[in-house]
Amino acid sequence: MLDIQQLRTDLENIASRLTKRGYTFPVMQFNSLEAQRKSIQTHTQELQAKRNATSRQIGIAKQKGEDVTAIMTEIAHLGDELKQAENQLEHLQTELQQILLTTPNLAHDSVPEGNSEADNLEIRRWGSPRLFDFAIKDHVAIGEQLRLLDFETAAKLSGARFNVMKGGLARLHRALAQFMLDTHIQEHGYTEVYVPYLVNADCLRGTGQLPKFEEDLFIAHPGGNSHPDSAILTDQDSCKLHLIPTAEVPLTNMVRNEIIPREQLPLKFVAHTPCFRSEAGSYGKDTRGLIRQHQFDKVELVHIAHPQESYEALEQLVSHAEKILQKLELPYRVMALCTSDMGFSAAKTYDIEVWLPAQNAYREISSCSNCEAFQARRMQARFRNEKGKPELLHTLNGSGLAVGRTLVAILENYQQADGSVTIPSVLQSYMGGLDRLTIEGGK
RNA sequence: GGAGAGAUGGCCGAGUGGUCGAAGGCGCUCCCCUGCUAAGGGAGUAUAGGCUCAAAAAGCUUAUCGAGGGUUCGAAUCCCUCUCUCUCCGCCA
Numbered sequence A: 001m002l003d004i005q006q007l008r009t010d011l012e013n014i015a016s017r018l019t020k021r022g023y024t025f026p027v028m029q030f031n032s033l034e035a036q037r038k039s040i041q042t043h044t045q046e047l048q049a050k051r052n053a054t055s056r057q058i059g060i061a062k063q064k065g066e067d068v069t070a071i072m073t074e075i076a077h078l079g080d081e082l083k084q085a086e087n088q089l090e091h092l093q094t095e096l097q098q099i100l101l102t103t104p105n106l107a108h109d110s111v112p113e114g115n116s117e118a119d120n121l122e123i124r125r126w127g128s129p130r131l132f133d134f135a136i137k138d139h140v141a142i143g144e145q146l147r148l149l150d151f152e153t154a155a156k157l158s159g160a161r162f163n164v165m166k167g168g169l170a171r172l173h174r175a176l177a178q179f180m181l182d183t184h185i186q187e188h189g190y191t192e193v194y195v196p197y198l199v200n201a202d203c204l205r206g207t208g209q210l211p212k213f214e215e216d217l218f219i220a221h222p223g224g225n226s227h228p229d230s231a232i233l234t235d236q237d238s239c240k241l242h243l244i245p246t247a248e249v250p251l252t253n254m255v256r257n258e259i260i261p262r263e264q265l266p267l268k269f270v271a272h273t274p275c276f277r278s279e280a281g282s283y284g285k286d287t288r289g290l291i292r293q294h295q296f297d298k299v300e301l302v303h304i305a306h307p308q309e310s311y312e313a314l315e316q317l318v319s320h321a322e323k324i325l326q327k328l329e330l331p332y333r334v335m336a337l338c339t340s341d342m343g344f345s346a347a348k349t350y351d352i353e354v355w356l357p358a359q360n361a362y363r364e365i366s367s368c369s370n371c372e373a374f375q376a377r378r379m380q381a382r383f384r385n386e387k388g389k390p391e392l393l394h395t396l397n398g399s400g401l402a403v404g405r406t407l408v409a410i411l412e413n414y415q416q417a418d419g420s421v422t423i424p425s426v427l428q429s430y431m432g433g434l435d436r437l438t439i440e441g442g443k
Numbered sequence B: 001g002g003a004g005a006g007a008u009g010g011c012c013g014a015g016u017g018g019u020c021g022a023a024g025g026c027g028c029u030c031c032c033c034u035g036c037u038a039a040g041g042g043a044g045u046a047u048a049g050g051c052u053c054a055a056a057a058a059g060c061u062u063a064u065c066g067a068g069g070g071u072u073c074g075a076a077u078c079c080c081u082c083u084c085u086c087u088c089c090g091c092c093a
Helices: A004-009 A011-020 A027-063 A069-074 A078-101 A139-145 A151-157 A167-187 A201-207 A248-253 A307-328 A374-379 A403-413 A425-431
Strands: A121-126 A241-243 A267-276 A295-305 A332-336 A348-356 A361-370 A382-384 A390-392 A394-402
Touching: A004 A011, A004 A078, A011 A027, A027 A069, A027 A078, A121 A307, A139 A403, A167 A267, A167 A295, A167 A307, A167 A394, A167 A403, A167 A425, A201 A248, A201 A374, A248 A267, A248 A295, A248 A374, A248 A394, A295 A307, A295 A403, A307 A332, A307 A348, A307 A361, A307 A394, A307 A403, A307 A425, A332 A361, A348 A403, A361 A403, A374 A394, A394 A403
Parallel strands: none
Antiparallel strands: A121 A332, A267 A295, A295 A394, A332 A348, A348 A361, A361 A394, A382 A390
16 A cells, blocks of 8 residues: 555656556546545544534533533534534545555566566576476476376366375475475574464455455355355455465564564564465466466565665565575576566565476566565554654565475476486485385375 | 453553543653662653644644444443453364
């Protein structure tokens, strides 16, 4: 959420900066609502002040035993007038709030301008793609031939965009998550956190998924839709829980409505969770394989930082995610997303893209963003600054990494001519010493 | 699932219709006193808005006592709904 003060005083500048992100801010509507809000709020508060003063007088008069009927008749219709004004004001505030809640964050000055992902800027590359002297298979072919990856069974259980992994592959998947968590808590100073996978609407509003992107989420009603309360309470947040689309949501919302002591900053959290996404807008995209699933695991990194330190924190966050790929010896590149390619809440985003031989391309495996105060303002997440006053924090998040996609990268980059897959050396201890996935070993 | 108790400022805690944004205490900040330390005296100490103002400062003002409704001229206080916490019983991975 943007700062409404800033919008009032610097509207044209902000609107033009949002245009660079491909967002058209409703300037006229905002101005008109603001003008109305101003006059009606002033009017409302005058009426409230009058009511308060009069009521106080009545109290004093009654204590003295004086007759109050004169004062009472004087403000007889104040109540109705006030109620009407309050209703109008509330209506306007809601509309303004709606605009604020659906306006994306402003891009940081260092973000490259652009109209599509083609305008993203490559920052650096690490490693070089392996040369193959046999026909490269994609991860689906590799996994299915090893009989460790089973989309047919997954479809029977749940439908498209789900997967079933077995044997060594399931274990490798688990090993990856463990390895990532261990690296972040032991080498990068993160606090491991276990979080709920179902969260309330306030959380999703806090991180920016709601109200704009509800169609991307899965919703869970207690007792399902036949729940006796669901008919009446459908619109209320209380009976609606959403499956988390990323652990960013619960991790970041841990500081919602909190004031964090300065000396505790930065907070660095890591969690391994499943993520659930409806992928409503991506029909026909990445339909093959593990790349785009309704359910996938991710190890998520979140920083809660002092505003002056958040851009330094972003660089650290990216380097922490990169470290995982380096240890796994997977080639990757780091991209600075351009203005039009960034997510709703981000002020600046780096994507890490891993090399996938079968696609002959780098594909996103991590996205690391500094949201500055955008989420913190929605969440009222603050710290006590040097003057002792509460001030909005900066929040950052990044994948460290997406486990499913990392698995894809390992299968494809470590595939062998005989159809087996060697296991990266850092993972072998997590696999009971196993160094290779084979058909025989998968049983 | 059954029975009961509760939710007040950074913390503890008083407050059951009227100058209550809220006593008192702790903590914190500043000042005074004091060889040092300890003790003592005084002042201050919530948050988010709005308006005035070029701006700062300041002033005026509104809202907030778990959340949302209601009653009332007036609600921390009364009524309703919800959420959460605690105690006891039952059930349970």
